[in-house]
Amino acid sequence: MITRRALIGTAIATSAMGLYMPRLRAAAADTLRFASSAGGPRKTDPNQTTQGSDNWAVIQMFEYLVMPPDGTFGVKPEDFQPWLAESWTTSDDSKTWVFKLRQGVQFHKGYGEMTADDVARSFLRARDEGVSTSNYTNLTDVSASSKYEVTIKLKNPDPMFLSSTVATRNVMVVSKKAEAELGEKFATEPIGTGPYQIDRFDSERGMFLSRHEGYWGEPAIIPKVECLYIADTTARTLALMSGDVDMIEGVRQPGWVPQIQAQKPDLIFDMTAPGSFNTLFFNLSKEPLQNIQLRKAIMHGINKQEIVDALTPMSNMSYTLNPPNYPTGFKLEDLPEDLRYEYNPDEAKKLLADAGFAGGLTIPVNTSQREDYSTQHLIIQEQLSQIGIKIDLKILDHSAYHATNRQNLNTLNINSSSLPPVPLYVFNQYAPSSANMTEDGKGGANYSHYGVLMPGVDDLLDQMLQTTTFDDYVAKGREVELKIQRDLPMAGLPTLSYLVVRSPRIDIGFPIKSGYAYWRFCKAKIVA
Amino acid sequence: MARYLFFRLLDMVPTVFLVLTMVFIAMRILPGDPALVALGPNADGGQLEAFREKMGLNEPLGLQYVTFLGNAVRFDFGHSLMSDVPIGTLIANNLPHTIYLTIASVVLGLVMGIPFGVYAATQRNKLPDSALRIYSLIGYAIPDFYLAAVLLIVFSLNLGWFPINGEGSGFWDGLHHIFLPALTLAMLKSAFLGRLTRTSLLEVLGRDYVRTARAKGARESRVIYRHALRNAMLPLSTGIGISILATLSGSVAIELVFNRPGIGRLLINAIQERDYPVIQAGVMMFAFFVILVNLAMDIVYLIADPRIRMKS
Numbered sequence: 060m061i062t063r064r065a066l067i068g069t070a071i072a073t074s075a076m077g078l079y080m081p082r083l084r085a086a087a088a089d090t091l092r093f094a095s096s097a098g099g100p101r102k103t104d105p106n107q108t109t110q111g112s113d114n115w116a117v118i119q120m121f122e123y124l125v126m127p128p129d130g131t132f133g134v135k136p137e138d139f140q141p142w143l144a145e146s147w148t149t150s151d152d153s154k155t156w157v158f159k160l161r162q163g164v165q166f167h168k169g170y171g172e173m174t175a176d177d178v179a180r181s182f183l184r185a186r187d188e189g190v191s192t193s194n195y196t197n198l199t200d201v202s203a204s205s206k207y208e209v210t211i212k213l214k215n216p217d218p219m220f221l222s223s224t225v226a227t228r229n230v231m232v233v234s235k236k237a238e239a240e241l242g243e244k245f246a247t248e249p250i251g252t253g254p255y256q257i258d259r260f261d262s263e264r265g266m267f268l269s270r271h272e273g274y275w276g277e278p279a280i281i282p283k284v285e286c287l288y289i290a291d292t293t294a295r296t297l298a299l300m301s302g303d304v305d306m307i308e309g310v311r312q313p314g315w316v317p318q319i320q321a322q323k324p325d326l327i328f329d330m331t332a333p334g335s336f337n338t339l340f341f342n343l344s345k346e347p348l349q350n351i352q353l354r355k356a357i358m359h360g361i362n363k364q365e366i367v368d369a370l371t372p373m374s375n376m377s378y379t380l381n382p383p384n385y386p387t388g389f390k391l392e393d394l395p396e397d398l399r400y401e402y403n404p405d406e407a408k409k410l411l412a413d414a415g416f417a418g419g420l421t422i423p424v425n426t427s428q429r430e431d432y433s434t435q436h437l438i439i440q441e442q443l444s445q446i447g448i449k450i451d452l453k454i455l456d457h458s459a460y461h462a463t464n465r466q467n468l469n470t471l472n473i474n475s476s477s478l479p480p481v482p483l484y485v486f487n488q489y490a491p492s493s494a495n496m497t498e499d500g501k502g503g504a505n506y507s508h509y510g511v512l513m514p515g516v517d518d519l520l521d522q523m524l525q526t527t528t529f530d531d532y533v534a535k536g537r538e539v540e541l542k543i544q545r546d547l548p549m550a551g552l553p554t555l556s557y558l559v560v561r562s563p564r565i566d567i568g569f570p571i572k573s574g575y576a577y578w579r580f581c582k583a584k585i586v587a
Numbered sequence: 588m589a590r591y592l593f594f595r596l597l598d599m600v601p602t603v604f605l606v607l608t609m610v611f612i613a614m615r616i617l618p619g620d621p622a623l624v625a626l627g628p629n630a631d632g633g634q635l636e637a638f639r640e641k642m643g644l645n646e647p648l649g650l651q652y653v654t655f656l657g658n659a660v661r662f663d664f665g666h667s668l669m670s671d672v673p674i675g676t677l678i679a680n681n682l683p684h685t686i687y688l689t690i691a692s693v694v695l696g697l698v699m700g701i702p703f704g705v706y707a708a709t710q711r712n713k714l715p716d717s718a719l720r721i722y723s724l725i726g727y728a729i730p731d732f733y734l735a736a737v738l739l740i741v742f743s744l745n746l747g748w749f750p751i752n753g754e755g756s757g758f759w760d761g762l763h764h765i766f767l768p769a770l771t772l773a774m775l776k777s778a779f780l781g782r783l784t785r786t787s788l789l790e791v792l793g794r795d796y797v798r799t800a801r802a803k804g805a806r807e808s809r810v811i812y813r814h815a816l817r818n819a820m821l822p823l824s825t826g827i828g829i830s831i832l833a834t835l836s837g838s839v840a841i842e843l844v845f846n847r848p849g850i851g852r853l854l855i856n857a858i859q860e861r862d863y864p865v866i867q868a869g870v871m872m873f874a875f876f877v878i879l880v881n882l883a884m885d886i887v888y889l890i891a892d893p894r895i896r897m898k899s
Contacts, residue, residue: 098856101670109625109669190638223881226846246671262672263680264753264846290856291843293736294752298846301744308828458619458861465623476627494631500620 083524089361090283091580092304098290100266102246106189114577121231121251124158125221132573134480139221143232153216153527156442160207165273166234167256175203177235185229216527223481238289254279254581278582305565309558312430313369327561329571332375333382333554335475345470354547357439358400359407360446366438367553377551379540387482388534398544407446419447425469427460431555467498477576482536490516492531507548516542599878606874610867619861621668642668664868669860674868685849689834704784719781726778732840735771746855752846768845772837776830783826787819803827828884
């Protein structure tokens, strides 16, 4: 018969044994496990991915003709190094680009050698099919001038062609033969030239990759990579803490980094700068935001340094639409004094009175429940209350927030986006009248109606589009920045770095400075 | 009995129809645009339009509804708007995990809750009874996701006894992976079932037939389990039914925290992404589950209580 004493004794003994049991989890010696914050993978064809997290697998399997050094953005044309292309030339008018391809580059799974036909197909399908066709309308013709040479002709000159087009995800080189053979399956079983190839696409768990043994360059050091999906923040954090995964997407909310650091000081935090741009849009169709004095008052009432401090160490200051480390971005000291909009509550109150709101006013604003959005909006709400502007903040779920923004239902919305160091691309997203947001949801991301409800920068952008040298391009771009700064339909808020937390057992082989929110694992090694 | 079952099954039709209609309407009323979710906030108008066109989101609502109902009758829910995976595949990949979790947590909840309730009832107003009361109070009050995180931190992170997430492969590994999530749900369930068992048992323990059994010299365990508990089972079976249904709502948080595949996790992700076809299919699965559990409970009543059988 089991007595109570025996039962308690057994329970204690079992628990004690458990304390000394070898840990069940043991990090695999041949696998790097990465967990992103999305619910599950969608697609891995670079021309079809629509979810940022999927790019972690894409970047391991596919390559560009040229690319900047790992862990950086290519800000200037000379920042790019040969990759699948050995060399390239451009015409004086920056409209014709010829790429000489590397020979002997093998596709995954025996799909043969990469040739100019594969490259031409990769560019043309980005222009004609896929999810970002409008980014490639400048391509008029892409053809194989020989087995290892591709000639690309453009409608308009583009001195930033390498960063605006060649080193972008949709034109990553795919096997033409595999694409034709696999059909729809290519979306989840794609064939590229990268250091890893796909073994398994699991719509519930993630993507499982293995080393491409026929890789043309230095082979990947770690044989296997698992790109997993753990949407829940607690589950993802615990998975990292327990050693179940090696790297996770971090949480961009105040206090998260110090809290994790305190619990496990040896973890490594990789951050890109700028990461996400945060842009504050003044909706000029909403009363009384047409009033420039009011917009200036709001800018002087916002203490950007407080936002940076709250989101430290992920946040960096930005003064114009493009951040300072982008080609047309301004440092504070380079801006004319009247366009700096430094924090000055007294000036803000004065401007508010000049605008006819000496007694203050209330502005209804929607924000997203996502931490990065709500944090900034809440800080701004508190700051503006100090100068007499009451922000009536309504928190919506993330999808609803963006949908209502697109239906012209917001007033001071923030848009957070990871944008490349291609100023014309950034401007074209937010500033021209052609990107005007419309109430039927069919418009673009110009949430201010800039260029529609007030004269905008369309002419300047047209001129920028015709520049043929990098220096002219930048000079014109800086004119656009200043014009936007003066008209103030929108303004740059501090940027927010993309954050990945890494176990010290993994050395990724290069420092993370800037770049898109994903990086290659082929140089990574297991060091502990 | 067969006639009764037939009419109960017939009852399902308008219920499922109503659920489907409500989900369809709710999804279209909710602000949120699948095209924007799929393509990102910077997508231009042309890209968004092309996506809507491809996915049939530009069709008139009435036509979308009729198409949806027509397909639902054939159990054809189409493809996910986000991943393009057939929804049948998504359901087939996820539903078994929710069923396993439900079964495991209900079994564990019964094993923990009923004996605890019986013991508390037989020790009325003594320490075990007070302990059950406190346990139940905590069980009612504590959110499932919080309890899940606590158990994960203690048993997986610190002690390393259980895997931190996933569903495992193979029977034993699967059992190992399911234990902690099932325990989380079972602890909440057992708080409710323990309390219910205690109350039901106390009610019958004062009845004449229990007194008679004791007077005849039956052993106390026989009196409790043979005579009293069997008669307390009817209200308890209602509680078990409610508890199974509660597992469904509980599984949403548990599947997320333990990162297990399942209909709950599938549904939450789909709602965030406004993936209408997946939401509609997921909700229909839940609706079927609720209806079937209710039907099963009705059948249990019929078997357990001859008086209901007579009336029906």
